[in-house]
Amino acid sequence: MYKKLFIYFLAGSLLIGLAGCETVPTAPGAVTDLKVLCEQYNVQWYVDNVSQVVSLRAAGREAKALVGSNVVVLDGEKIYLTDSLRRERGTVIVPPDFNAKIIQRLVNAAVARTGYHIVVDAGHGGKDPGCKSRNGTEEKDIVLDISRRLKQNLQSRGFKVTMTRDSDVFISLEQRTEIATRSKADLFVSVHANSSPSRSVDGIEVYALRDLEGSEKRDPQRMKNQRLMCRSLTMQSGNMNLEAIVAELLYNYKISESQLLASYVNKGTSLGAQVASRGVKRAGFHVLRNTLIPAVLVEVGFLTNSQEEMKLRQPDYRQKIADGIAASLVSFSAR
Ligand SMILES: [Zn+2]
The missing domain is CATH 3.30.457.10 (Copper amine oxidase-like, N-terminal domain)
Known part of the structure; x- marks a missing residue:
C-alpha cells in the first residue's frame, strides 16, 4: 500500500x-x-x-x-x-x-561511520540447505548471494565486513557466534529465507533478541564468547565480578540496540525492495542469543510462496534486498 x-x-x-x-x-x-x-x-x-x-x-x-x-x-x-x-x-x-x-x-545519513565493522552471516550452507522451494531453490544459495551483495555494498561505503561464510560450506551455529566475537565487530546481521505451511504467506521479517532467562545467559557458548570478549577488553583478567558486570552491561546494551537496529533494517529493507513486511519480532535464535553484540536476523522472504520465490531467484531483486539492508545499516551507524 x-x-x-x-x-x-x-x-x-x-x-x-x-x-x-x-x-x-x-x-x-x-x-x-x-x-x-x-x-x-x-x-x-x-x-x-x-x-x-x-x-x-x-x-x-x-x-x-x-x-x-x-x-x-x-x-x-x-x-x-x-x-x-x-x-x-x-x-x-x-x-x-x-x-x-x-x-x-x-x-x-548516507555517510557511513568510518571503521564500523559488521559481521554478515549467511544462514545454513554445505550439508545444511535450509528451507527449500517446491522447485528446488535452496535457502543456503539465496542467502549467500544476498550476503555477498550486502558485503560489497557495505565495503563500498567504507564499512569493514566479516562474513561467517563466503562459500557453500557448513558452519555450526556455535562457530558463527565465535566468529562474531573474535572479529570484535560492532553489529551482527544474519540473513535467512523463510518457509511456511501456508503457501500464501509472504513478506520479510526481522528478528531481534527477546529477553533471556538466567539459564540462557549462562549457555556454555555464551559464557565462552563472554570470556573471549573480556579477554580482548583492557581489564583486570580473571576478575569474575568485573566480568559479570561487563557481561550485564553488554547484555542490556545488546537488547536495546538490537531492537532499534531491527526496526531500521525492517524499514530500510521493506522500502528498498518494495516488499511488504511482517514486522519486527523478538526471538531467542542461537545466533541472536549467543552473540554479545547488537544482532538481527533478517528473513528475506518465503521460499514456500511461489511468487516470492520467483522474485528471490532474480539477481536484481536480491540486489534490492541487499541494498535495502545496507542502507538501513548505514542509517543506524550514522545516528
Ligand atoms: Zn534459515
Whole structure:
C-alpha cells in the first residue's frame, strides 16, 4: 500500500533546463518548493491529501511534517522550522531553513561511520540447505548471494565486513557466534529465507533478541564468547565480578540496540525492495542469543510462496534486498 503511494522524482530535463536559464547563482535556502528540493537531492516524498502529512525518505531515514505546522519529526526527533509548511499551486512550499535542517540531514545519513565493522552471516550452507522451494531453490544459495551483495555494498561505503561464510560450506551455529566475537565487530546481521505451511504467506521479517532467562545467559557458548570478549577488553583478567558486570552491561546494551537496529533494517529493507513486511519480532535464535553484540536476523522472504520465490531467484531483486539492508545499516551507524 505505502510503497504505491510514494512518488519517485528523478532530476528531469525540465529542471535542468530551468537551472540552465539561471544567471544568478541560487543562494542556499532560496529553494522553497519541496518538489524541486526533493528532485535535487533524490529524496522520496509524498503528501497525504487527507491528513496533510508530508513524508520524506532517504537512505532508510524518514521525516514527517504537517502542512500548516513548523514541526518536523525526523527519526523520532522533533525539529522546529522558522515558518510553517503551506500548499500552493499543487506543491508544498517550505521555509528557507528546511533544506539545511531536514533535507541535508536525511541525505547525509548516507555517510557511513568510518571503521564500523559488521559481521554478515549467511544462514545454513554445505550439508545444511535450509528451507527449500517446491522447485528446488535452496535457502543456503539465496542467502549467500544476498550476503555477498550486502558485503560489497557495505565495503563500498567504507564499512569493514566479516562474513561467517563466503562459500557453500557448513558452519555450526556455535562457530558463527565465535566468529562474531573474535572479529570484535560492532553489529551482527544474519540473513535467512523463510518457509511456511501456508503457501500464501509472504513478506520479510526481522528478528531481534527477546529477553533471556538466567539459564540462557549462562549457555556454555555464551559464557565462552563472554570470556573471549573480556579477554580482548583492557581489564583486570580473571576478575569474575568485573566480568559479570561487563557481561550485564553488554547484555542490556545488546537488547536495546538490537531492537532499534531491527526496526531500521525492517524499514530500510521493506522500502528498498518494495516488499511488504511482517514486522519486527523478538526471538531467542542461537545466533541472536549467543552473540554479545547488537544482532538481527533478517528473513528475506518465503521460499514456500511461489511468487516470492520467483522474485528471490532474480539477481536484481536480491540486489534490492541487499541494498535495502545496507542502507538501513548505514542509517543506524550514522545516528
Ligand atoms: Zn534459515
